[in-house]
Amino acid sequence: MNKPWSGLGVYTVAFLIFLYLPALLLLLFSINDAIYVAFPIEGFTFQWYREAMAHENMLRALGNSIRVGACVAIVSTCLGLLAAQALTRYRIAGARTIMVFLSIPLVIPLLILGISLLVILTQMGVELSLLTIGLGHVVITIPVSLFVLMSRLEGFDRSIEEAALDLGETRWMTFWRVTFPVALPGIVASLLLTFTLSFDEFLLAFFLAGDQLTLPIYIWSQLRFPAKLPGVLALASMIIVATFLLVFLAEWIRRAGRRGRKW
Template identity: 45%
Template sequence: MSATPMSATVRRSRLPLILSLILAFYVLVLYGPVVLLPVFSFNDNIYAVFPLTQFTTKWYQELTGNQAMLFALWASIKIAMASAIIATILGFLVAKAMTRYRVPAKNFFYGIFMLPLILPTIIKGASLLSFFRQYLDVPLSLWTIGAAHVTVTIPFAMLILIARLESFDRSLEEASADLGMNAWETAWRITLPLAMPGIIASLLLCFIVSFDEFMLAFFLSGSQPTLPIYMFGLLRFPESMPMMLALGSCILFFSIIAVTITEMLRLKRSEALL
């Protein structure tokens, strides 16, 4: 794209005030509702109403002593860790194939791997429930939720890792092969270290997606609930609303930190890491 001197000055120019205001308004709209969660979670009132009354941390204290919540939290962490690791491994293999080899019927395979993202969740949930209960006849448990979560996180892992593998020069891998390393040594000593920011981003984001997933877990959970299901239960009773606000704020806090880290990793150019 050739930049004439005029357009170059335009490109560097400041954002007009009116446009900055519009952007700020949009960001306010995007974040507005979720920002209210922490605001009211510190308010000493069982209802989330204005005006704010007294500052309190009692909802958070109530949360830490809540056995059922801790149980659900631990279940969610286990599922999210397992699905993040499995989806990232499977996604890495796919990304490797898509970026380094001439894949036959590439668009077909790409479509298949994106399918879990496109299919409506209710169809996925209903199908998997029928599959596990009517066809395989296995009892519903954390395993069935985990299997479903691996399915829905594979597209995310694949997309992130394709972007990462495309971003660095594949001649590095070829040089390593020319210098006598076999495919496994090249993968271990060249590809993996270079892909590491992408792998970390994929692990974190798949963890978040699985940790927050409600609908499939709702269909596929046995006697043990995950955290989103536990929170859905809290929503039904007005008196448990403050606890749900406190719990939601904690999840929000950790999600935002994790996403910010991954976004910074992903925006970093690969050259800077060499």
């Protein structure tokens, strides 16, 4: 009886090691005192973090990534909330088809999507900038926002809204006082997840950035210089930790909201 489970356990451990070992090694080498990536570790230092944070271009790229990520999170969450409201509230003909259509950006390779958007924007005469990066990121984050918010709104008792309307509330105040508090955990989770996806995304930003820098593009540009490798590892380590924390927080908020707990 225990053999299948023991085999499954070995497979699970092996899979987790395969998945997370590169990230753990990256964290380890980011504090290595040597400028090359190799064992044995010569010592531990945070010098590479200090040097990485001291570069003006890096700080500019970080600021650009934060601004783009924040704008993308707000826009995609607002659009995702509207779509989730429509798909969960009303019986729309072809709702499944609409869901499949909205999910297409998740299955199209980012390389193809980036080239397609670049061609379209170039033909339209749009100058490549942080705005075009944000546009590309909104395309791939709306489906994520939609799925998160739909999972939150699908179990919502619509009779509560109807009762509020019967008592004289306007539709806007009903949404603000009744629907919004229920959807809030999903909204916060959507904001965190879409911000994380935009902040970490490289391929679309690479095609649509023009002469602008985001943090992933800056890291890629530094890989051409072997002497900059420790700083790159330090920046990548900070991104990994920040991404893990944001995703963990988003999932915790989403689960807490589904259980009806305060968060």
